[in-house]
Amino acid sequence: MQREVVLTGIGGQGVQLAAKTLAMAATAEGRQVMMSSHYGGEMRGGQTEASVVVSDGQLRPVPILESTWSAYVMHHRYWPGVAERLRAGGIAVVNSSVANEEITAPGVRIVPVAAGEVAVEVGSAMAAGFVLLGAFAALTGLAETDSLVEAMRQLVPPYRTQHLAVNEAALRAGAEVGAGLDPVGAPR
């Protein structure tokens, strides 16, 4: 089974780090993974997007996705370009603390997660991306929470280790939110 996720947001929200964390966690679990990134020159506020393809068997991916089963949405600004690629029957997990009600797509289940508020509760608004990732992974089953935590620990550079604890708390809090939602069926 092959599943795709497009991650979208604006520069500074940690979208690329979330994508790498998910890709590394799924790889560690023995799955085949491909990840591509797309972002502009802006450090803050510009378009940032990544796609991750996870497969239980032989991966036959292309690095530029025509369509996707799921989406991880940290911000609404570049949502239209993602919405047009989401297949009916798919799912979009949305950071409802920031994204507004324009987030819809035909036949796609929209799952709001108050990632910003949850992140503040665990200690840092900066960790919202990891809250959303924890919720996304728990809901979709693309990676175990422990694998995400381990991947995050490997990816955070040595000069940012002060964020490890809150990042882990954010992933686990997000996973709790995800586990409490209606589970997803088999992807199409």
Place this chain on the structure above:
Amino acid sequence: MPAQLLQGSDAVARSAIEAGCRFFAGYPMLPFTDLLEAMARLMPGAGGVCMNAETEIEAVNMALGAGAAGARAATGSCGQGIALMQEAIAEAALNEVPFVVFNMARGQQDYFQATRGGGWGDYRTICLAPKDVNEAVEHTQLLFHLADLYRAPVMMYGDYLIGHTYMSVDMQRRDYGPLPPKDWALDGRRGGTGASRQIWTWAMGKANDPGPGPDLHWQRIAAKFEDVARAEQRWESELCDDADTVVVSFGSAGPFVSQVVAELRADGLRVGAFRPVSLWPFPETALAEACASARQVLVFEVNAGQMIDDVRLSVGHRVPVRPLGRVSIDFSGMRQGEILTVPWIRERVRAAMNETVMG
């Protein structure tokens, strides 16, 4: 070893070091820069040397020097820098110094440059074009082997997608069999020991020990490349046996064409895919066989039509060969543009099949 998630440039650098590469020199130029940075980061820990040269000309000649001393050496750039390197690549081919050139191209517009070369003399350059990160890892090790086996500079045709995409990678050392000893390598002795050696494009030898001279030397090299052309053709062929239409593509375009073929097959269309893995030597016999039952051959390449020449040379006039791609580069100028997508290719293959096969 369990699979690791690695970015293409990082994976290629690690694979080169795994293959025993201990000298790397380059000059930054996207999308090659990431490979240079990865080499700079990893090479010291492996006991090797990575030089940020002042120009591509300097970098390739450093690699030539390290190769002449017997090291597994490499350099790289993209089309513009590779253009500057052509003289040294030709010299190395003719004085038989092995090294690897990582051509992280800005798209597919450098096929002629990679396969025809721009240096002087009768030489060819072995060139492998991986379809994705995992194949790039494998090709990296194979290229070092082929360089040493044939004592020649060799090239990888990569690009932005190979360099920047992350994949779960199996980073193991590949064994391609035994190699002849490097008893030709220079050892730094300047004479008097009886062990001084010469590497010279013109092979004229020393005053007391004349060499074969350019005529015999270059005839032998030409014969060597004829052997390489027969022995080292590599390709991947999918569903061509009963295909009315065969779509030929190379490098990063390959997976897109494979997916298009799988989707059109599911719709009942008899279409196959063929991908030269070695751009030189071009797998001409295998391509002719793959097209044996075809009524048309479509060439998808993201350029104005370069590989199509080799396709036509391979299949001859028996079947029409049509271009499917065009020039297409993104706004940054660093990567393939809008046509490298499954829908773009699928609609054009479908249209061409409706026109020719159904008509």
